[in-house]
Amino acid sequence: MTTKPKIIVLDDDPTGSQTVHSCLLLTRWDVETLRLGLTDDSPIFFVLTNTRALTPEEAADVTREVCHNLKLALESEQIQDFLVVSRSDSTLRGHYPVETDAIAAELGPFDAHFLVPAFFEGGRFTRDSVHYLIVNGVPTPVHETEFARDSVFGYHHSYLPDYVEEKTKGRIEADAVERFLLADIRSGSQERLMKLADNQCGVVDGETQADLNRFAADILTAASQGKRFLFRSAASILTALAALPPQPIAAEDMAKYVREGKPGAVIVGSHVKKTTEQLERLLQEEGIVGIEVDVSHLLDEEEVQRTALLDKTLKTLQDIHADGKTPVVYTSRQELTFNDTQTRLQFGVAVSTLLMDIVRGLPDDIGFLISKGGITSNDVLSTGLALTSARLLGQILAGCSMVRTPTDHPQFPNLPVVLFPGNVGDADALATIYRRLSAK
Structure with missing residues (x-):
């Protein structure tokens, strides 16, 4: 052998x-x-x-x-x-x-x-x-x-x-x-x-x-x-x-991982067309409240504006959570143009930094977190949640991984986190994942 x-x-x-x-x-x-x-x-x-x-x-x-x-x-x-x-x-x-x-x-x-x-x-x-x-x-x-x-x-x-x-x-x-x-x-x-x-x-x-x-x-x-x-x-x-055997808990049953059956939070960074379609469907779901973050404010690089934007977003988010609903934080959808690649990448960093400050400001008792977009998901794990490692539980939908934070995480222990790439799934995919995690 x-x-x-x-x-x-x-x-x-x-x-x-x-x-x-x-x-x-x-x-x-x-x-x-x-x-x-x-x-x-x-x-x-x-x-x-x-x-x-x-x-x-x-x-x-x-x-x-x-x-x-x-x-x-x-x-x-x-x-x-x-x-x-x-x-x-x-x-x-x-x-x-x-x-x-x-x-x-x-x-x-x-x-x-x-x-x-x-x-x-x-x-x-x-x-x-x-x-x-x-x-x-x-x-x-x-x-x-x-x-x-x-x-x-x-x-x-x-x-x-x-x-x-x-x-x-x-x-x-x-x-x-x-x-x-x-x-x-x-x-x-x-x-x-x-x-x-x-x-x-x-x-x-x-x-x-x-x-x-x-x-x-x-x-x-x-x-x-x-x-x-x-x-x-x-x-x-x-x-x-x-060549792994089937995953331990089937995709349809992954609500079992949700902490105390509580509502969660969704962070959407990806702005490809497919993500925008999926976001539109999700925002029609019961129990969902959207929070659009106008990232064009980050272009002028004023710290005061950035702080105001962050504070306002976190306040809205806390209120939605206190009301027993799931907030969906998403970046404004208009495609901005940049003079060169370097500027585009720098702007991407500024947007990500803001989103990660939002992740750190999430209520400690959320039941789950869905992160939409590849780079956004990476930042959520490494920066927002400051993880060294996470255990992959499996797929909640074809191509969408679910991981769990360690038991000793200082802010969000045992939190199930969905890593949802920008270009995966049909128009209903984001709503489907939300429904699976919200199943009583």
Whole structure:
């Protein structure tokens, strides 16, 4: 019986755990905290680096720091058998190849790195090396979607070898990329995997979870024979690599985790179109009261205005909670324009700082917390709740993780927190989660 390698996921926002359960999410990466993950019973753990919110230089620095400490933690625990996954967005937005290069430099050499962007719960799959997103029931190549026009992470190709050439600025040419097509995966890839060397780039198809399960089985076999692999992926390959049993409490029954059956709070930072639709539906639910925070006030950087905005929001929030209802704090929906990327990122930080001050000001006895948006969710865990680690309970809806704060948390012990990515679920998804948590 070969022992399975430990699966170490460096997650660029905290939503990559959206297909697994019962493992640790770490928001710090000092050696001691990383050892917690390495020695945990679960085959997989996540380090939440939040690099998608950073500049490429900062992302590289953070990734190097994590890997440097990881090396020390692996040595101290005498673990040689591990797989590293750089988990990012399933619509191809993120710091590639910045992060995989940094991982390879610190933890390499690797025989290959694989791009596996499929995320089936989110309607993303890959066929003939072309990555698709299902939009209104129609499979659409991702370069034709709003995500390809992202002001920070835009791109021009859905055909993954061309995407690799574009993002590596020609360092890896499209025709040098190994393509693992559906037919290859379904008939078995092990022989091919054993021949890969020198951090060869491979792109991997996947139409169903069964495809990735098959590929993962071949990967694990090759890894047990000494091959070293690195992944740049979305969440579905993680399901396959971890091969976990069903989660302990079913999604429909997760109200059992709510503290004393009390009303909760919802924080909405993401402003993509899907989030706005979901927010509109949620605001129609019984027991919900919306609080819009006009973030354009943060543009003039006046501390007085910021403080006034925070105080007013917290007062409204306390009143809603005292009335036995669930407040929904959301940022104003109009898309603001910025002169450059740096200004946009700085404004993002200002908005997040305000939202985290709001999280810290939440009533201590809320029953649950829902955080909407990837970067927002990361900040809620690491800054708002100041967690070093949280235990993942499972998924309350496909692609939406629920974690719980530790018993000894100074302000919110045993608080269930839903991490809801910006681009997941149908228009009713946010309302569905609220109803599940409010079920008596």
